[in-house]
Amino acid sequence: MRGDLRWAWAEIDLDAVRHNIRTIRERVAPSAVWAVVKANGYGHGSVDVARAAIEAGAEGLCVALVQEGIDLRRAGVDAPILLLSEQPPELASAIIEYRLTPSVYRREFLEALAREAPSGLPVHLLVDTGMQRVGTHPHAAASMAAAIAQRAPAVRLAGVFTHLAVADDPSPASVEFTDRQLSKFAKVLEQLPPVPLVHIANSAGALAHPAARQSMVRVGIAMYGIAPSDALDDLCSDLRPAMELRSRVSFVKQVRSGSAISYGLKHTFSRDTTVATVPLGYADGVPRRLSEVGGEVLIAGRRCPIVGVVTMDQLMVDCGDHDVRVGDDVTLIGEQGGETIRAEDWARRLGTIGYEIVCGISERIPRVPRRSIDN
Template identity: 55%
Template sequence: MRAARAEVDLDAVARNVAALRATVAPALLCAVVKADGYGHGAIAVSEAVLGAGADWLAVALVEEAAVLRRAGITAPIMLLSQPRLADLDAAVRFDLRVCVHTSAAVELLAAAARERGTRVLVHLKVDTGMNRIGVAPSDALAMATEITGHPELELEGVFTHCAVADELDNPFTGVQFDRFEQVLADLAAAGIEPCLTHAANSATAIEHPRGRYDLVRCGIAVYGIPPAPGLAAPLDLEPALTLRAEVSMAKRVAAGEGVSYGLRHRFTRDTNVATVPIGYADGVPRRFGLCGGEVLIGGRRRPVVGVVTMDQLMVDCGDDPVSIGDEVVLIGRQGDESITAEEWAGHLDTIAYEVVCGIGPRVPRFYRRDAS
């Protein structure tokens, strides 16, 4: 077993879900567990969030949903994107809420449902300005009418996605709400009233009450990470993931020597260097030591030095003693110090989502409940 490991506190996940439910009620809470539960482990997280009161789950891919169904999870699972046309039959087989926004998908989905003798619950995606996927607002009524024209399909939901909800002073979120509500009004005027309307990701659900509608889709907040710096402070979210490793090599390196490929870092004094067996193949970016990345050893912050290699990274421990087997915390708390995924994101000019989703499959996940 590798020394590197990710530990996920499922009690923290459950408490985050409880805080979110209290915030968004009476809207339903859909926990987003795509990308293997944002790197935390989709099956374990799904079981934890459902046990804590989440109503639905959401994923991006049919194969992600299949993993959950095969694990015995029977809760409603929504696809956030329209599947490949070739995957629509599998979406029916696994009893998924299917996102659609093209006529081709509607026709093939109806045929797959007819072949299996079942009725499929459909959610129509409307693009209100993110310009990623979805039907244009001007075409939404025609698409909804097409869906309701198939007895094998039920238009359970209509939804959109907010592009800038994490920018509280950006008025475009309100523009998207206006466009979405106009679509809903057009549908209602035509006698089409889906039972579920939804637009909220974590940022929208927490900061924009208008956008909660009937259901909210919370991803990053479930894992205890704010959607953006400063957001969600009143919820007191708890980061669920700790990334640990152990020192695998410790040595004294003389002043003037370099470290790692390219010798891009040279020491200006004699120093103790620790090698840690985790690298860019595991989700620690190659440039992490060149942009201010740090780890915790002995309860103190230590700089990563040189480029991170595929399987290992090196840490400057100064004159402090360091030994093989010493614990290294890359994300999480050690003593009075802590390093967060948001801190990584600041160094790397990205977002915390990418940090936790990037922790690779070579890093085993371990799960804690009730301090066990």
């Protein structure tokens, strides 16, 4: 299927997802693992990733939007699904209909849920311990928990959680901030009745901060085999990347020294060379300025630099004096011939994070699930 629709596709290694979930489960035991599959599974395909994660032992799933939860339910996924933030009040009925677990931190949203008269709807109380994004203030957490209890049996407090702001940064100042968040959260728990699920850790917290491993951890980026940050790369050495972005050469030509290429003619060749065109571009998630920061692709196991501005649907590659032909395989992210380009490599060059790279691979790129040869 990979080349049937177009000469660009993303291969999704679901066995890598399974391996990563099993590996993380062993590392964080006895904490349970819930898999974060928001943003279409970080660009990997939420339904396939969710199924693979559950098969490997994930006990629940996390999403950002009601529609993401609905899509999973309609695909037959039956595991618990946690909405990581409050949703528009008008979606309360859909949350109940599709058996989603909402996060709450405002009484207005709690009231919207209770008005739908559910029976024992589990909710998770989100406490803001320093992220300063959303969540109830630690001083108000006990009051909010009491408000939830007052609306029984319509709703019940099934979980309480917070989110770490700098868990991916091992610098002393950031570690101190994380410790303060953990301390604030511990004081909140002292004020609450026993709660079935307590969770703090995202991928970085689960890997780098054992104290953040409560009854469950929320594993996102690490499940896809991508380090939360360069500083935590060594903690991810036993994880496997789940996405490879591939294409084929669509055109080959010889260019002369002194000629320029692509929009703006910003790249001028210093020698006669062979240029290959690859049929995907920034509309597919390849950043327009990747060539400006040293972006490369792999052709026949050799690194070839991207030259000229990446266009909407195509990019060009300097292949030197190598023999390149139309139809040759091109690897943008992944392994070929013993060479590897990682999403983290793109991120490092572009001054961003691996999350943004894989989430940015657009829906124009077909996702093709595959199984690892060695699993």
